[in-house]
Amino acid sequence: xxxxxxxxxxxxxxxxxxxxxxxxxxxxxxxxxxxxxxxxxxxxxxxxxxxxxxxxxxxxxxxxxxxxxxxxxxxxxxxxxxxxxxxxxxxxxxxxxxxxxxxxxxxxxxxxxxxxxxxxxxxxxxxxxxxxxxxxxxxxxxxxxxxxxxxxxxxxxxxxxxxxxxxxxxxxxxxxxxxxxxx
Amino acid sequence: xxxxxxxxxxxxxxxxxxxxxxxxxxxxxxxxxxxxxxxxxxxxxxxxxxxxxxxxxxxxxxxxxxxxxxxxxxxxxxxxxxxxxxxxxxxxxxxxxxxxxxxxxxxxxxxxxxxxxxxxxxxxxxxxxxxxxxxxxxxxxxxxxxxxxxxxxxxxxxxxxxxxxxxxxxxxxxxxxxxxxxx
DNA sequence: ATAATAATAGTCAGTACTGACTAAAGTGAA
DNA sequence: TTCACTTTAGTCAGTACTGACTATTATTAT
Numbered sequence: 001x002x003x004x005x006x007x008x009x010x011x012x013x014x015x016x017x018x019x020x021x022x023x024x025x026x027x028x029x030x031x032x033x034x035x036x037x038x039x040x041x042x043x044x045x046x047x048x049x050x051x052x053x054x055x056x057x058x059x060x061x062x063x064x065x066x067x068x069x070x071x072x073x074x075x076x077x078x079x080x081x082x083x084x085x086x087x088x089x090x091x092x093x094x095x096x097x098x099x100x101x102x103x104x105x106x107x108x109x110x111x112x113x114x115x116x117x118x119x120x121x122x123x124x125x126x127x128x129x130x131x132x133x134x135x136x137x138x139x140x141x142x143x144x145x146x147x148x149x150x151x152x153x154x155x156x157x158x159x160x161x162x163x164x165x166x167x168x169x170x171x172x173x174x175x176x177x178x179x180x181x182x183x
Numbered sequence: 184x185x186x187x188x189x190x191x192x193x194x195x196x197x198x199x200x201x202x203x204x205x206x207x208x209x210x211x212x213x214x215x216x217x218x219x220x221x222x223x224x225x226x227x228x229x230x231x232x233x234x235x236x237x238x239x240x241x242x243x244x245x246x247x248x249x250x251x252x253x254x255x256x257x258x259x260x261x262x263x264x265x266x267x268x269x270x271x272x273x274x275x276x277x278x279x280x281x282x283x284x285x286x287x288x289x290x291x292x293x294x295x296x297x298x299x300x301x302x303x304x305x306x307x308x309x310x311x312x313x314x315x316x317x318x319x320x321x322x323x324x325x326x327x328x329x330x331x332x333x334x335x336x337x338x339x340x341x342x343x344x345x346x347x348x349x350x351x352x353x354x355x356x357x358x359x360x361x362x363x364x365x366x
Numbered sequence: 367a368t369a370a371t372a373a374t375a376g377t378c379a380g381t382a383c384t385g386a387c388t389a390a391a392g393t394g395a396a
Numbered sequence: 397t398t399c400a401c402t403t404t405a406g407t408c409a410g411t412a413c414t415g416a417c418t419a420t421t422a423t424t425a426t
Contacts, residue, residue, distance in 0.1 A: 017404080017406090018406070019403090019404055023404090037406085038406085039406080040406080041406070064405090066404085066405060067405085067406085
């Protein structure tokens with residue numbers, strides 16, 4: 001997905017340094033990618049080698065020069081190809097916490113329910129923040145992207161809510177089982 | 184997470200070949216990890232080097248010998264440590280399809296809604312299969328793990344349902360916008 | 367018995383990712 | 397104006413992962 005993001009951002013916001021691309025990702029895509037800066041540079045180099053983007057040394061006065069990247073014609077084609085391609089992707093999540101649960105018989109039952117209730121509070125907090133963040137972010141989003149940006153926020157909110165529902169339900173089941181196991 | 188899974192499975196089902204560990208993962212953990220066989224071997228080697236497990240050459244008769252791994256004392260400690268550690272993990276999903284959506288102004292609107300309705304059907308199918316799979320898998324799960332196994336299945340089901348709700352809602356919004364845009 | 371196919375048990379080289387680091391330019395406060 | 401702190405702009409070495417491959421043993425169909 002990262003080359004798609006890079007190409008898309010370069011096309012939407014014009015030529016940028018690697019660092020600015022990363023900043024744009026945070027500003028624009030923060031809630032749906034958590035890529036790190038060195039990874040951006042890694043892909044920029046690969047993409048330049050593949051002829052998708054062109055590097056230009058950006059020297060102003062006496063400053064040490066920096067590298068600005070811009071999309072080439074091949075990059076535009078690749079962008080469309082990637083966009084088509086990613087439409088095919090399947091939803092198939094994995095949840096790290098499931099591993100812990102599967103082996104939870106090795107774990108003190110109290111630690112597990114405690115952890116789940118921390119999870120519940122954390123999710124509630126995140127949901128609140130997400131609402132705030134939606135408002136804050138929307139300001140930076142170009143007008144014609146607002147519909148999709150909203151759909152993306154909805155996406156996250158629905159999944160956080162699902163996670164919350166699940167965590168509360170799981171907590172309850174484990175508590176009941178605990179009570180039953182003791183009797 | 185993988186070392187946790189490997190240690191847990193070796194403790195629960197006794198010493199195994201790398202290949203069998205992978206099979207157990209499919210049987211027991213299929214719906215919450217999608218690790219590949221070479222990755223299992225990679226971790227087995229690392230874990231042996233770290234003294235968490237011990238390799239034993241398993242030679243029966245004239246056959247070429249194979250390697251069986253068993254958990255060492257250090258491994259038991261590490262398992263408990265990892266279990267504690269993974270209790271802290273935060274839920275923070277990313278969805279590849281969001282990238283496509285964010286750049287969907289470069290995309291034919293019909294292609295997008297088509298893709299979303301394919302997504303909807305695919306999710307419905309997956310939800311049905313998940314129900315079937317739950318029944319099929321439960322047979323292989325040790326009695327004392329059934330509660331947690333069920334909670335794990337619920338986890339997946341709730342998120343698939345959330346994804347379904349979202350996809351249907353997104354499809355509707357885009358269709359409405361399309362109609363509005365035309366008028 | 368035997369040829370074909372599937373399951374078992376790996377190896378290895380190449381790709382992807384990132385923590386920890388460097389270093390310059392800007393900023394603000396005393 | 398200079399010291400401390402933040403932001404910008406990157407590099408590099410090491411870790412994690414896996415596609416594509418090999419090779420042996422089991423099963424099944426003929």
